[in-house]
Amino acid sequence: xxxxxxxxxxxxxxxxxxxxxxxxxxxxxxxxxxxxxxxxxxxxxxxxxxxxxxxxxxxxxxxxxxxxxxxxxxxxxxxxxxxxxxxxxxxxxxxxxxxxxxxxxxxxxxxxxxxxxxxxxxxxxxxxxxxxxxxxxxxxxxxxxxxxxxxxxxxxxxxxxxxxxxxxxxxxxxxx
Amino acid sequence: xxxxxxxxxxxxxxxxxxxxxxxxxxxxxxxxxxxxxxxxxxxxxxxxxxxxxxxxxxxxxxxxxxxxxxxxxxxxxxxxxxxxxxxxxxxxxxxxxxxxxxxxxxxxxxxxxxxxxxxxxxxxxxxxxxxxxxxxxxxxxxxxxxxxxxxxxxxxxxxxxxxxxxxxxxxxxxxxxxxxxxxxxxxxxxxxxxxxxxxxxxxxxxxxxxxxxxxxxxxxxxxxxxxxxxxxxxxxxxxxxxxxxxxxxxxxxxxxxxxxxxxxxxxxxxxxxxxxxxxxxxxxxxxxxxxxxxxxxxxxxxxxxxxxxxxxxxxxxxxxxxxxxxxxxxxxxxxxxxxxxxxxxxxxxxxxxxxxxxxxxxxxxxxxxxxxxxxxxxxxxxxxxxxxxxxxxxxxxxxxxxxxxxxxxxxxxxxxxxxxxxxxxxxxxxxxxxxxxxxxxxxxxxxxxxxxxxxxxxxxxxxxxxxxxxxxxxxxxxxxxxxxxxxxxxxxxxxxxxxxxxxxxxxxxxxxxxxxxxxxxxxxxxxxxxxxxxxxxxxxxxxxxxxxxxxxxxxxxxxxxxxxxxxxxxxxxxxxxxxxxxxxxxxxxxxxxxxxxxxxxxxxxxxxxxxxxxxxxxxxxxxxxxxxxxxxxxxxxxxxxxxxxxxxxxxxxxxxxxxxxxxxxxxxxxxxxxxxxxxxxxxxxxxxxxxxxxxxxxxxxxxxxxxxxxxxxxxxxxxxxxxxxxxxxxxxxxxxxxxxxxxxxxxxxxxxxxxxxxxxxxxxxxxxxxxxxxxxxxxxxxxx
Numbered sequence: 001x002x003x004x005x006x007x008x009x010x011x012x013x014x015x016x017x018x019x020x021x022x023x024x025x026x027x028x029x030x031x032x033x034x035x036x037x038x039x040x041x042x043x044x045x046x047x048x049x050x051x052x053x054x055x056x057x058x059x060x061x062x063x064x065x066x067x068x069x070x071x072x073x074x075x076x077x078x079x080x081x082x083x084x085x086x087x088x089x090x091x092x093x094x095x096x097x098x099x100x101x102x103x104x105x106x107x108x109x110x111x112x113x114x115x116x117x118x119x120x121x122x123x124x125x126x127x128x129x130x131x132x133x134x135x136x137x138x139x140x141x142x143x144x145x146x147x148x149x150x151x152x153x154x155x156x157x158x159x160x161x162x163x164x165x166x167x168x169x170x171x172x173x174x175x176x
Numbered sequence: 177x178x179x180x181x182x183x184x185x186x187x188x189x190x191x192x193x194x195x196x197x198x199x200x201x202x203x204x205x206x207x208x209x210x211x212x213x214x215x216x217x218x219x220x221x222x223x224x225x226x227x228x229x230x231x232x233x234x235x236x237x238x239x240x241x242x243x244x245x246x247x248x249x250x251x252x253x254x255x256x257x258x259x260x261x262x263x264x265x266x267x268x269x270x271x272x273x274x275x276x277x278x279x280x281x282x283x284x285x286x287x288x289x290x291x292x293x294x295x296x297x298x299x300x301x302x303x304x305x306x307x308x309x310x311x312x313x314x315x316x317x318x319x320x321x322x323x324x325x326x327x328x329x330x331x332x333x334x335x336x337x338x339x340x341x342x343x344x345x346x347x348x349x350x351x352x353x354x355x356x357x358x359x360x361x362x363x364x365x366x367x368x369x370x371x372x373x374x375x376x377x378x379x380x381x382x383x384x385x386x387x388x389x390x391x392x393x394x395x396x397x398x399x400x401x402x403x404x405x406x407x408x409x410x411x412x413x414x415x416x417x418x419x420x421x422x423x424x425x426x427x428x429x430x431x432x433x434x435x436x437x438x439x440x441x442x443x444x445x446x447x448x449x450x451x452x453x454x455x456x457x458x459x460x461x462x463x464x465x466x467x468x469x470x471x472x473x474x475x476x477x478x479x480x481x482x483x484x485x486x487x488x489x490x491x492x493x494x495x496x497x498x499x500x501x502x503x504x505x506x507x508x509x510x511x512x513x514x515x516x517x518x519x520x521x522x523x524x525x526x527x528x529x530x531x532x533x534x535x536x537x538x539x540x541x542x543x544x545x546x547x548x549x550x551x552x553x554x555x556x557x558x559x560x561x562x563x564x565x566x567x568x569x570x571x572x573x574x575x576x577x578x579x580x581x582x583x584x585x586x587x588x589x590x591x592x593x594x595x596x597x598x599x600x601x602x603x604x605x606x607x608x609x610x611x612x613x614x615x616x617x618x619x620x621x622x623x624x625x626x627x628x629x630x631x632x633x634x635x636x637x638x639x640x641x642x643x644x645x646x647x648x649x650x651x652x653x654x655x656x657x658x659x660x661x662x663x664x665x666x667x668x669x670x671x672x673x674x675x676x677x678x679x680x681x682x683x684x685x686x687x688x689x690x691x692x693x694x695x696x697x698x699x700x701x702x703x704x705x706x707x708x709x710x711x712x713x714x715x716x717x718x719x720x721x722x723x724x725x726x727x728x729x730x731x732x733x734x735x736x737x738x739x740x741x742x743x744x745x746x747x748x749x750x751x752x753x754x755x756x757x758x759x760x761x762x763x764x765x766x767x768x769x770x771x772x773x774x775x776x777x778x779x780x781x782x783x784x785x786x787x788x789x790x791x792x793x794x795x796x797x798x799x800x801x802x803x804x805x806x807x808x809x810x811x812x813x814x815x816x817x818x819x820x821x822x823x824x825x826x827x828x829x830x831x832x833x834x835x836x837x838x839x840x841x842x843x844x845x846x847x848x849x850x851x852x853x854x855x856x857x858x859x860x861x862x863x864x865x866x867x868x869x870x871x872x873x874x875x876x877x878x879x880x881x882x883x884x885x886x887x888x889x890x891x892x893x894x895x896x897x898x899x900x901x902x903x904x905x906x907x908x909x910x911x912x913x914x915x916x917x918x919x920x921x922x923x924x925x926x927x928x929x930x931x932x933x934x935x936x937x938x939x940x941x942x943x944x945x946x947x948x949x950x951x952x953x954x955x956x957x958x959x960x
Contacts, residue, residue, distance in 0.1 A: 031181060038184035044189045049196030057192045058183065 004123075004143075012142060014047055016040045021161035023093045024066045033094075034065045040138040055149075056141060058085060065089070068137070072102075072145060074153040081153055082121050085145070094133040097125070100145050108161045109153055118148050202229075205663050225261045237262055237270045241288070247279065249293035255288050284326060294330050295517030298338040301331070301348070305341050309353040315348045345399040354404075360384065363413040371425040371456045374405065425456070433457065434467075441468070444482040446508055471523060474515040483507070488523040491543050495535050497524070498547025516541035536704065549701070556678055560709060675702040675709070706880045724797040731797065735790040742783050784837055788822045791834070795826055823938075851945060856938035860909055863945055864890075864902075906943050908934060 004012075018036045022029030035071045041058075048054045057072030064090045073082040079090075090096045099117045106116035113119055124144055128135055156162045196299060200208070209231070212218045222231045240260050244251055251272055257264045280291040297320065305311050313331070317324040324346070331343055340350045349357075364377055378398045402421075408414050415427035433455050440445050452460035464478040472479050487506050494501035503516045511519075520526050521535060529535035529545075536544045748907040824835030840953040850866060853859045864886055865952045886907055890899065 035181055035184055038181070038188050042184070042188050045188070046192045046194075049191075049194055052196055052198050054196040059189065059192075 008142070008147070012045065012139070015142060016046050017134040018094070018136045019133070021094065023066060023091055024036050024089055025091055030065075037065070037136050040136050044138040044142065048074070054057065055146065056085065058137075058141075061086075068098075074149045076154050076157055079157075081157065081162060081164065094136065095129075097128045097135075097140055098137065098145070100140065105156070105162075109152055109156060111148070118145065120144050120148065201251045218749075223262060223266050226257075226263060227261060230261075232262060234266075234270055238274050239268065241267070241271055241274050242278075245290055247290050249296065250287060250289045251287070256288075275879065285323070294334075295338060298330070298334045302339045302341070305339065305348050305350060309350045311348045313343070313348065316348075327934075347400065349400075357381075357385070357400070358404045358408070362408055362413055363403055365408065365424070365426075366403065368426050369428055373427060374402070374422055374424050377424070378402075390601040406812075428455070437467075441471075441478075441480065445510065446477050450476070472519075474511075474518050476512060476515055477508075478690055479519070484519060484522050487519060488525050491520075491523060491529075491535075492525040494543060495529050498545050498551065500542065500544040500548050502540045503543060513539065513541045536700075538700035538704075542697050544701065548947075551703065552679060552682060552701075553705055555682055556675065556705060556709060557712050559678060560713065579581075624664040675705055679705075683822045728794055728797045731790055731794050735787070738785060738786055738790075742786070785819070786839075788819060788834065791826060791830070856935065856942055857909060857912065859942060859945060860905060901941070904943055905938070908938050909942065912938060 016036075017038060018040060019034065020029055020033040020036055022033045024030055026033075040107075055074070056070060058068050058074040061067040061069045067086070067087045068089075069084075071082055072085045073080050075081075085100065085102060085105050087098045087100045088099055095105045097114075097120075098156070100119060101116045103116040105112060106114075127143065128140070131139075153162070157164075177453045192444050197563065206877060209218070209222070221234055223229075223234065225232055225235060237260065241256060244256060244259060244349055253264065253267055256267050256271070260267065271283060271288055273286060275281045301311070301316060310841065313324055313328055317327045320327060328343065328346075331339060331348065335341065335343060340351065342351065342354050343786070353570070360381055368377070375398065378401045380402075382398075405414075415432060417425050417427075436455065437447060437452065440451070446466070449460040452463065457463050460474045461478070465473055468478070468480075472481065472484065487503055488513060491501055491503065503520060504511060504513070506517060518536070520541070520543070526535065526543065527538075530537070534544060535546060536549060538544060679698055679701060819838040820835065823838050824831055826834050850859070850862050853862060861880070861883065864883065867890060886908060887902055890902070912931065914936060916930050
């Protein structure tokens with residue numbers, strides 16, 4: 001935990017922890033897990049809005065809850081950069097973390113696998129493994145995607161790989 | 177699908193759709209405030225706190241400073257920086273504003289102190305003071321950690337109100353303590369009856385207080401005593417005078433002084449400075465002048481004008497009686513020469529007598545009247561006429577005068593120095609100021625000495641001019657040998673010693689004086705008299721020289737006449753030979769030689785003798801030696817010794833030539849030749865020649881063969897006995913000469929015996945022949 005900044009730590013401690021260890025193939029247990037996932041996501045979103053730090057919007061693409069889609073955005077130099085976000089729940093979840101995908105940025109940065117899957121830091125996987133099954137989708141977004149965006153988007157913007165779509169000069173602050 | 181699951185999905189969607197609250201970050205706030213300031217919406221200054229997370233306005237800062245000062249009473253600016261959290265720079269600036277606005281606050285050495293704080297401290301100090309009676313301000317300053325000046329000023333402003341005490345010399349005292357010390361000072365000051373240095377008094381009081389207060393007491397500063405003392409003086413609780421703030425003279429002592437001085441001066445008409453200094457008056461002259469303006473300050477004493485009047489009367493009487501007086505005999509014994517001199521300068525009759533040259537002051541205290549000096553001069557002049565003849569030596573003596581006068585000047589200088597030394601020796605050691613004053617006075621003496629030396633220098637000037645005139649005359653005088661000079665030095669113009677001895681003989685009163693006083697009196701008197709005597713002597717000498725010049729002229733004229741007569745007489749011897757001159761013109765040279773030789777043999781001695789006698793007379797007249805008018809005889813016969821002495825008595829080169837003349841005459845006269853001749857054969861022609869000259873008054877130049885004829889021609893003139901003697905001598909001589917010539921041819925013993933016999937005969941006749949010639953001169957002298 002010493003690698004994370006204090007804001008991330010304090011935010012993480014406020015996200016509710018999950019208790020059910022079940023994957024998509026576990027029937028009723030998976031349903032229970034989904035309930036817990038939704039509660040955590042609701043809490044995380046509310047927290048972000050209260051802090052004027054809202055930065056994503058996702059929903060289940062199918063009734064089983066195994067595929068999620070949505071959008072995420074990052075404010076840099078008072079400019080908002082928005083990207084499509086999608087990810088599948090692995091069958092071994094929650095032992096295995098879901099792989100978050102940004103298809104628009106596929107091939108534009110070295111910190112990305114084939115297909116637009118973000119490459120997480122070496123500190124994420126041990127942390128996820130250590131906290132199984134307490135971490136869920138909300139935790140993956142908080143510990144995985146948010147830092148990635150904060151690290152990579154400014155580089156991509158400065159290097160010109162990303163062009164701004166929206167001219168809105170919002171007064172939103174950055175996610176950090 | 178589970179109902180609950182669907183509900184959660186809806187809630188999630190709703191949560192995501194909800195509007196998020198807007199939150200400003202620190203950066204945004206900073207930018208916002210900056211923008212507001214740029215737009216002049218915020219038109220006042222904003223200060224940053226130390227943490228950098230807060231803004232604070234200057235008003236707020238001042239409020240916080242005021243509240244802190246009110247809370248603590250005394251606060252350091254550095255402490256304010258810590259408690260308020262604003263930089264020291266801003267705190268200092270706002271603190272100055274706060275202090276300037278509020279009169280009860282002061283900003284000193286980085287601290288804000290309120291009046292209430294000082295009031296509190298003053299109350300505490302007062303409590304301590306009442307317990308201890310005295311507190312040192314330095315101790316308080318150390319305790320409160322402020323400067324002594326600050327705490328002193330704080331205490332001074334609260335004396336009498338919050339602090340019931342007195343601040344003096346860095347000490348706080350209670351009124352009771354001050355009163356006690358004041359009483360001690362008053363008692364001590366009243367108890368003193370002689371002048372005293374207050375420092376000594378204060379040190380004794382210090383010891384007394386130490387004994388009273390013990391170890392707890394603090395040493396009282398001398399300035400405290402001094403302040404109390406000055407207060408007592410102002411309130412006239414103690415009587416006296418304070419000089420230089422240190423020397424205290426009680427009124428009792430001052431009045432005793434005054435009484436003594438008044439009584440002494442009224443009784444004696446004088447008072448010496450030494451006695452005043454014994455009384456403790458450091459500047460007696462100024463003291464006496466201020467109290468007796470009509471008095472007269474002198475070097476060693478102060479006198480009343482009545483003393484001057486008394487001395488003036490005595491001196492006037494002496495001057496009128498043509499006498500002299502020592503002013504010291506009239507003045508008190510304390511008076512020395514310098515004081516006497518000053519008093520004399522203040523006597524009106526003395527000054528008028530000096531101006532009209534009716535009196536003379538010598539030795540600073542002796543007054544000699546002009547009549548007295550003239551009387552002494554007259555008597556010395558008469559004595560000098562009888563004792564010292566006028567001669568050339570006077571010139572030599574004149575040349576030596578400057579040396580003697582310069583010596584006299586040195587003597588007077590030495591006397592002045594002696595007076596100075598004695599004056600200084602008489603002074604007793606006194607306080608520093610007194611000694612400085614005396615040094616100032618002693619420095620005045622060299623001035624008077626210089627004045628005297630100036631007077632001495634002025635006197636010789638006229639005599640120098642006279643000497644120069646005489647030196648001009650002396651250039652014509654020939655050099656005199658050393659022996660002559662040494663001889664003549666003894667006979668000269670009178671010296672100082674001579675004059676002094678004569679004056680002592682004339683005026684016996686001077687014998688009574690001391691040797692030093694006698695020198696002081698008589699040397700100036702001798703210096704005064706000597707030029708007069710020299711002038712008188714020179715005048716007489718000049719008159720005699722004028723008379724002598726006429727006689728000298730006559731002597732020379734007579735000498736010329738006599739020489740001419742003798743020369744004519746000599747030439748008469750050759751009258752008969754004038755024909756020979758004419759006939760034998762070619763033999764003129766020969767005759768001149770004969771003439772010169774003849775003159776030398778016959779009349780040269782007479783001419784030389786007459787010349788030497790007249791030169792001697794001329795020389796004596798020229799030198800001023802009296803010579804009686806003696807009858808000039810036609811022929812003066814001088815011996816060789818007399819000639820030599822006269823020649824040596826002449827001057828220089830003249831003497832040398834005269835001596836040579838005398839030497840050349842030795843043995844040249846026929847008479848002297850006859851008297852000295854020892855050869856019997858050669859005597860005859862000399863005697864015959866001399867007899868011929870005397871009888872016939874003609875020169876005789878004859879060969880040996882003509883001798884008989886010459887002798888026969890003398891027969892008529894000589895008496896029979898003389899003629900017989902002469903003939904006999906002639907016969908014997910002829911016989912002797914014949915024998916001599918014969919003996920040359922024959923060498924037998926009989927001839928030598930006969931020659932010896934004839935020689936003995938001639939030798940026996942020689943004295944008779946000489947007496948014949950020398951005896952014949954006497955009748956001639958008788959005839960003339």
